[in-house]
Amino acid sequence: MAVKKRQKDLTFWERIYIPEIVKGLSLTLKNMFKPKFTMKYPEEKFIPAASYRGRPVLVMEENGEERCVACGLCSRVCPALAIEVQAGETEREKERYPEKFEINMIRCIFCGFCEDVCPEEAIVMSKDYELAFSNREEAIYGKDKLLVPVHQLQDRIDFLRNYK
Amino acid sequence: MNIWELIITSLIKILIIVTVMLLTVSYLVYFERRVSAWAQNRLGPNRVGWEGILQPFADVLKLLLKEDIVPVIANKPIHTLAPIIALFVAFTTYAVIPIAGTLNIFGYSIPLVVADINMGILYVLALTSLGVYAITFAGWSSGSKYSLLGGIRSSAQMISYEISMGFSIGGVILLAESLRPYAIVGSQGAFLWNAWIQPLGFITFVVSAFAETNRLPFDLPEAEPELVGGFHTEYSSMKFAGFFLAEYANMIIASAMIVTLYLGGYNLPFINIDSLGLSNGLVILIQVLMFMIKTGALLFFFIWVRWSLPRFRYDQLMNLGWKVMFPLSLLNIIWVAILIMVFKL
Numbered sequence: 438m439a440v441k442k443r444q445k446d447l448t449f450w451e452r453i454y455i456p457e458i459v460k461g462l463s464l465t466l467k468n469m470f471k472p473k474f475t476m477k478y479p480e481e482k483f484i485p486a487a488s489y490r491g492r493p494v495l496v497m498e499e500n501g502e503e504r505c506v507a508c509g510l511c512s513r514v515c516p517a518l519a520i521e522v523q524a525g526e527t528e529r530e531k532e533r534y535p536e537k538f539e540i541n542m543i544r545c546i547f548c549g550f551c552e553d554v555c556p557e558e559a560i561v562m563s564k565d566y567e568l569a570f571s572n573r574e575e576a577i578y579g580k581d582k583l584l585v586p587v588h589q590l591q592d593r594i595d596f597l598r599n600y601k
Numbered sequence: 602m603n604i605w606e607l608i609i610t611s612l613i614k615i616l617i618i619v620t621v622m623l624l625t626v627s628y629l630v631y632f633e634r635r636v637s638a639w640a641q642n643r644l645g646p647n648r649v650g651w652e653g654i655l656q657p658f659a660d661v662l663k664l665l666l667k668e669d670i671v672p673v674i675a676n677k678p679i680h681t682l683a684p685i686i687a688l689f690v691a692f693t694t695y696a697v698i699p700i701a702g703t704l705n706i707f708g709y710s711i712p713l714v715v716a717d718i719n720m721g722i723l724y725v726l727a728l729t730s731l732g733v734y735a736i737t738f739a740g741w742s743s744g745s746k747y748s749l750l751g752g753i754r755s756s757a758q759m760i761s762y763e764i765s766m767g768f769s770i771g772g773v774i775l776l777a778e779s780l781r782p783y784a785i786v787g788s789q790g791a792f793l794w795n796a797w798i799q800p801l802g803f804i805t806f807v808v809s810a811f812a813e814t815n816r817l818p819f820d821l822p823e824a825e826p827e828l829v830g831g832f833h834t835e836y837s838s839m840k841f842a843g844f845f846l847a848e849y850a851n852m853i854i855a856s857a858m859i860v861t862l863y864l865g866g867y868n869l870p871f872i873n874i875d876s877l878g879l880s881n882g883l884v885i886l887i888q889v890l891m892f893m894i895k896t897g898a899l900l901f902f903f904i905w906v907r908w909s910l911p912r913f914r915y916d917q918l919m920n921l922g923w924k925v926m927f928p929l930s931l932l933n934i935i936w937v938a939i940l941i942m943v944f945k946l
Contacts, residue, residue, distance in 0.1 A: 455804075458910065465909040469639040477644070 483566075487596035490549045490562040493540060496594075497584040504559035504587075507535040511551035511560050519544035520551060538583060542568055543576045553601070561593045606709070614715045618695055626849040627657035633849075633904045640908040661842065669838040674744035683742060684836065684843030687735035691850035694728045697721035698857045699782050701867045701888035705881045713885065714782065721782040722770060725858060726763075729813060732851065733759045736815075736822055736832045739844070743835035751831030754915065755822035758812055761922035762819075766809035768930035772802040772937040773862045786866030791873045794865040798940065802933035803863045805926050810855040812922070815848065817907040821915060856899035860892065864899075867892040 450456050476483060485491065496504045507524035525536035551560050563585060570576040587594070631646065631653065638645025646653040671680055698721075699714040718724065733756050740752015773795050774780060777788040789795055796803040812819040823831030830836075833844045860866060867888035868874065874884055913921065 458906075461909045462905060465640040465905065468642055469636070471642055473639075473644050474642050475638075475644040477647075 485564045485566070487592040488600075489564055489566075490547045492542065492563050492565040492568060492578075493545065493547075493549075493551055493560055493583075494563045494565070494585040494590070495535075495538060495580065495583040496559050496561060496590055497586050499587065502529075503534065503538075503580070503584055504557050505535050505538065506531050506557055506559070507533045507538075508556065510554045510556065514550045514554045516548060516550065517544045517546045519546075535580070538580050540578050540583060541576060542570070542578055543573065552597070558594060558597065561590055561597065563590060563593065610709070610711055611715060614711075614713075615696075618715060619692060622692060622695060622850060622853060623846075625853055626846050627661065629849045629852065629900060629904075630660065630845070631657045632900075633907070636901070636904045637908045640905075664839060664842040667838040669840060670835075672744050672835050675835065676742040676744070679738050679742035680835075681840070683735050683739035684840045684847070686738065687732065687847035688843050688850075690728050690732040690735065691847040691854065694725055694851075694854045695857070697724050697782055698854070698861055699786060699866060700892050701885045704885045712783070713889070717783060718781070720780045722774065722780045722785070722862075725854075726767060726770070729851075729854075730759070730763055732813075732847075735844075735847070739836065740822075740832040743832075745835050747828045747830070747834045748832050751822045751828050751834070755815065755832060758815075758819060758821060758918060758922070761919060762809040762812035762926065765805050765922065765926035765930040766813060768927070768934060769802040769806035769809065770862065771930075772799050772933045775934065775937045775941060782861050782866075786861055786868065789865045789868065791865065791868045791871055794863065794868075794870075796863040799933055799937055801929055801936060805930040805933060806863065807859060808921075808926060810859060811903070811906070812918075814851045814855045814903075816852065816903055818910040818913050819918060820907075820912060821918060852900060852903050853896065856896045856903065857892075859899055860895045864895050 498504060505522075507522055509522050509524070512518075512520040512522045519541045521537065521539045521541075522535050523537040524533050526532060527534045547562070549562050552562050555561075634656075635645040635647075635653070646656045649655040649659045671677060696715040697718060699712070699717070701713040703710050703712045705711075736755040736759075737752045740748045740750070740755065743749070773785060776795065776798065777785040779785065779788075811817075815822050821831075822828075823833065828834070833841055836844060869887065869891055874887060879887070
């Protein structure tokens with residue numbers, strides 16, 4: 438009877454098994470002293486790359502005004518119906534501004550459509566991922582929480598200009 | 602020493618040993634989690650107290666507060682009995698293992714072992730085979746197929762490996778000419794450790810010890826990916842903790858047995874402690890430390906192996922047990938017999 442040769446037959450030393458065990462053990466021992474991958478979270482924080490889609494925020498210009506012209510496109514495109522915009526009139530050149538701009542962070546699915554659709558580069562996704570609430574009211578972010586100075590968002594804006 | 606003094610000293614020794622065992626067991630669990638994490642480039646539990654040093658107590662507290670769920674179709678008395686047997690076996694076996702020589706204190710000379718009996722090794726073997734009942738009962742009484750499979754595997758595995766374990770011990774007993782643990786440690790002295798004289802027996806014993814304690818690579822009775830939790834699938838709360846404690850206590854016993862039988866017990870390596878001319882207290886201290894270091898190293902080895910090797914398949918396990926370990930341990934006995942004939946050891 439012909440002996441069927443397997444794809445990989447064990448050699449004599451592999452059959453004895455003990456040298457192989459020693460090999461395996463030395464590998465795990467080596468790994469015990471290697472640097473760890475774990476991040477000690479509350480003390481050490483993960484800083485995402487520019488392509489990360491965190492909490493959507495409104496861009497605040499250097500003079501403290503928002504870029505948003507309250508066109509309502511973002512609230513229109515939002516698949517989760519998380520954004521609510523109410524426009525108001527202003528004396529400034531752009532004529533409109535959001536009187537009320539609310540994002541319900543329980544509804545938001547971080548798809549980034551609002552950012553995609555915005556003609557003014559006024560709403561962008563930030564790197565903020567620490568979103569925890571103890572009640573539903575807290576989860577509705579108004580303008581006070583949404584406005585972020587433009588220099589903090591430069592990363593994301595550059596990314597959008599390159600790849601959008 | 603009259604009978605009352607004997608009882609009191611024994612009680613003190615039991616108290617110390619049980620306390621040390623419980624502490625070691627709880628820290629062994631913590632240590633296992635840390636070592637496993639290190640082996641996988643993780644950090645492991647490091648939150649409770651400094652570097653997670655209080656983690657074991659938090660775990661026990663959590664287990665105490667858990668609801669004790671017993672399946673409706675379980676055989677309740679046996680379901681309750683199983684973890685009790687497991688703990689009983691785990692904490693009584695230690696009675697015969699000597700930690701150090703004889704301590705002279707307050708005019709008494711106290712051997713540092715709970716019971717210095719002349720058939721200590723048989724006692725250990727008898728009790729560890731009782732441990733099978735705990736697992737088989739647990740598996741059978743749970744009324745769950747996974748538990749039952751775990752129980753069956755466990756009984757088959759323990760019975761197979763007990764044979765090679767017994768035969769490997771045979772070699773040790775041939776050399777020591779006694780079943781008394783003190784005599785076995787004494788016969789090895791500082792130089793002629795059984796691990797050097799009979800490496801084959803050492804290996805078979807260590808492998809069997811792994812199998813007997815249900816540790817990886819032989820943890821088929823609980824094989825998580827196949828059997829959920831194996832024999833303790835249907836256990837919760839302190840009953841589960843009982844099995845958990847028993848498993849780690851068994852690890853300590855297995856390590857202590859390996860040290861006693863093969864690694865010269867509490868003796869210093871290559872230095873005869875009596876020739877140093879130290880006081881009795883110092884000698885005992887060194888011996889206790891030596892014993893703890895050796896046992897600790899073996900415990901680390903147990904954990905280390907668990908996080909390095911994959912689990913055996915059931916048929917591979919049986920093949921290894923009957924076709925490799927059993928003949929090897931027989932061969933070891935012949936080897937020892939030849940040694941005794943030739944060198945008159």
